[in-house]
Ligand code: AMP
């Protein structure tokens with residue numbers, strides 16, 4: 001099978017080929033930096049990370065750009081409320097955003113452009129749109145006239161007959177199905193702070209939210225992108241408007257494959273700040289959950305299905321991660337032991353059949369549930385071979401390489417070379433205790449040695465295991 005994606009534009013599964021052979025240019029809408037992101041937002045960001053990792057696993061080079069929306073209605077409101085500049089206000093939220101990405105082991109994108117650093121590029125797009133007759137001025141702002149763009153609505157399949165001619169909407173986010181002309185440049189209004197205002201050829205004001213993504217995506221990735229992603233709520237109006245602006249300005253196809261992830265929900269409702277039904281990463285860590293379990297939970301449901309968040313499913317994710325980690329440790333230990341150096345018959349066949357199935361899962365519109373299914377069949381086989389006592393060190397090393405190869409996409413195993421988080425250390429101590437309980441002292445010692453190599457020493461006390469980092 002070859003790689004296929006569900007393209008929102010055609011509502012169908014289509015074979016994927018990038019414009020430049022072997023290299024994928026993708027734009028992934030980033031956060032509005034006005035508060036700490038919640039795990040709903042992070043489901044989308046982790047999926048985008050896994051998409052990039054899977055593309056690399058399948059042999060493509062990737063260039064991922066994720067913007068930071070640091071100017072819009074919400075960030076301005078926040079800065080005014082706190083009496084600080086827009087930059088001071090957004091800087092805090094940019095910092096916690098990167099903290100959460102690192103905690104969830106998200107590989108960095110090639111660029112994280114901020115809207116406020118790209119005002120000249122946005123002005124250029126508005127000028128081009130004006131030259132081509134797509135804009136008009138009114139109330140001191142510049143509007144995109146959607147009647148000037150006949151294919152408006154092609155992504156979201158909205159009903160243009162519901163459009164009120166000349167009706168406008170100034171808010172960055174408006175109701176679904178409410179088809180109206182939108183502001184590409186918002187004229188300055190009384191009360192808007194200096195720190196959120198630019199004086200440009202278009203007058204004094206600020207860009208509209210949708211314009212930001214058109215400008216930053218095309219600047220870093222060219223006028224035609226291979227893939228553009230977001231969650232389903234971005235389809236309309238945000239992505240529809242990005243298409244109108246970008247194609248209106250260049251006359252070229254803007255995006256070849258549109259991919260949209262379904263929401264993370266709680267009790268049947270979308271997790272959202274406005275509903276108050278959200279958890280952040282620190283919320284979950286403070287309750288003792290591990291970042292790698294959160295990440296695994298996200299991957300356990302394919303991206304086009306809603307993910308219903310529950311603590312039971314998070315606990316199940318944690319035990320799945322523990323099984324992978326325990327296998328990795330035991331394979332490592334067997335690989336380091338002495339014994340026959342040749343890989344025995346059967347090991348390579350098991351590995352290649354696992355790798356084929358794993359790859360096919362990814363190629364099927366990034367079906368991570370199928371890929372994990374393949375992985376766990378492999379885990380059962382590898383465990384059985386280990387327990388038979390017949391697995392050679394070379395065979396164990398080959399199994400471990402296959403496991404780690406799959407983890408280059410999943411990102412749920414601990415990175416041996418990196419510093420561990422407290423919760424990860426605790427998870428290892430728990431694994432060690434479990435190994436001791438089943439009298440697997442070799443596995444328990446291997447965990448102690450692994451931690452020691454990372455500068456973490458354990459002390460067994462009557463009150464349980466204590467640990468400390470070497471200063
Ligand atoms: P925002 O900061 O509101 O622009 O959202 C950042 C990203 O998170 C966007 O791609 C949203 O579509 C996405 N998002 C928001 N809520 C959820 C949710 N409950 N589940 C999944 N993605 C979400």
Ligand code: ZN
Nearest residue numbers: 029030213238
């Ligand atoms: Zn965007």
